[in-house]
Amino acid sequence: MSDHVRLVLPGPVEVRKEILEAQTAWMIGHRQPAFATLFASLQEKLKQVFFTQNRVIVSGSSGTGLWEGASRNCIRDDKRVLHLVGGAFSERWAQISQANGKQVDVIEVDWGNAYTPEMVADALKKQSYDAVCAVHNETSTGVTNPIKEIGEVIRQYEDTLFLVDSVSGILGAELRTDDWGIDVVLTSSQKAFALPPGIAFAAVSDRVLERAKQIPHRGYYFDFIELDKSLQKNNTPSTPPISLMYAADRQLTDVLNEGMENRWQRHLQMRQITHEWAIEHGFGLFAQDGYRSPTVTTVDNRQKQVDVNDMAKFMINEKQYAIDKGYGKIKGETFRIAHMGDMTVDTLKDVLTGLSEYLTKGA
Ligand SMILES: Cc1ncc(COP(=O)(O)O)c(C=O)c1O
Numbered sequence: 001m002s003d004h005v006r007l008v009l010p011g012p013v014e015v016r017k018e019i020l021e022a023q024t025a026w027m028i029g030h031r032q033p034a035f036a037t038l039f040a041s042l043q044e045k046l047k048q049v050f051f052t053q054n055r056v057i058v059s060g061s062s063g064t065g066l067w068e069g070a071s072r073n074c075i076r077d078d079k080r081v082l083h084l085v086g087g088a089f090s091e092r093w094a095q096i097s098q099a100n101g102k103q104v105d106v107i108e109v110d111w112g113n114a115y116t117p118e119m120v121a122d123a124l125k126k127q128s129y130d131a132v133c134a135v136h137n138e139t140s141t142g143v144t145n146p147i148k149e150i151g152e153v154i155r156q157y158e159d160t161l162f163l164v165d166s167v168s169g170i171l172g173a174e175l176r177t178d179d180w181g182i183d184v185v186l187t188s189s190q191k192a193f194a195l196p197p198g199i200a201f202a203a204v205s206d207r208v209l210e211r212a213k214q215i216p217h218r219g220y221y222f223d224f225i226e227l228d229k230s231l232q233k234n235n236t237p238s239t240p241p242i243s244l245m246y247a248a249d250r251q252l253t254d255v256l257n258e259g260m261e262n263r264w265q266r267h268l269q270m271r272q273i274t275h276e277w278a279i280e281h282g283f284g285l286f287a288q289d290g291y292r293s294p295t296v297t298t299v300d301n302r303q304k305q306v307d308v309n310d311m312a313k314f315m316i317n318e319k320q321y322a323i324d325k326g327y328g329k330i331k332g333e334t335f336r337i338a339h340m341g342d343m344t345v346d347t348l349k350d351v352l353t354g355l356s357e358y359l360t361k362g363a
Helices: 017-022 033-050 063-074 088-099 117-126 147-154 206-213 224-231 242-258 260-280 308-319 345-360
Strands: 055-059 080-085 103-108 131-135 161-165 184-188 200-204 296-300 334-338
Touching: 017 242, 033 055, 033 200, 033 242, 055 063, 055 224, 063 088, 063 131, 063 161, 063 184, 063 200, 063 206, 063 224, 080 088, 080 117, 088 103, 088 131, 088 161, 103 117, 117 147, 131 147, 147 161, 161 206, 206 224, 242 260, 260 296, 260 345, 308 334, 308 345, 334 345
Parallel strands: 080 103, 080 131, 131 161, 161 184
Antiparallel strands: 055 200, 184 200, 296 334
């Protein structure tokens, strides 16, 4: 038996062998012409998958770093930011803005619910904000928020930037940066991109750079102005994760060959299969109907009360799949089935067959 445990986690996700191997290309220096070629190639593909004409910053960090960067570059110290919160990750981003000394207001919905454009419209009528921060795909609850509709509301306010975390969404769930009026879309590599962890991307609008100029203390590592200056020369201010960039470049070639619409469709199909499996086995679906994520299903285990630790142990030991046991305050009450990244319908079916076997064993 191989010792390869296949990841069915909502990040890090399974990475295909070809992508892992792309990292083994000979090292180059980031001030050599070969690096500029790699950077330019990656940049051009990133723009396509983000559906943007804006620059896409490449960061040697996980997504958390770009949360901090977005908050620091977009929110002036004497202005306020509105965070839309409805799960563990949206909550954390609000904490990060606070940790950076920003004045934070929060709209909070119950975990499992989506935020609505009406909530945002009400808040913007009462108070002016430098930015509204939203999570596209709340990985803890399996909710995909209505970013397009929220963007339509925010666009009516000239000084309000729209910042979106699509760490577990983009490339699996539809997201169109420019058409939806988004100023920052940030994401990490280890989720819907199906890359190893350690590299993060953010599409950044000109409006953001204009705002950043008005903020004297943007920090250093995630200073979008400096990142943009280097990016214009197909470079980065500090040493980038070159091996991961090789992997990203290769992965995006494959993603574009699959086609973004096809990729979204594959995820919707996997969502459907997962929902049917959950209902058939007596589980609920935690996320609000109409807002259920194409990349991760949060299964409601409150009625059925399956021992998720035991189930996960079975899946590793008997099936060599690592599965999730739920996140944060809903751990155990829920568990998540990730259908993210390069997962295929066949693999998902194999995972679900394994889970069914666990559930019926001894019955
Ligand atoms: C929606 C969301 N945002 C942000 C993060 C944090 O990203 P990272 O772990 O890449 O720092 C995560 C991680 O799971 C996430 O799911």
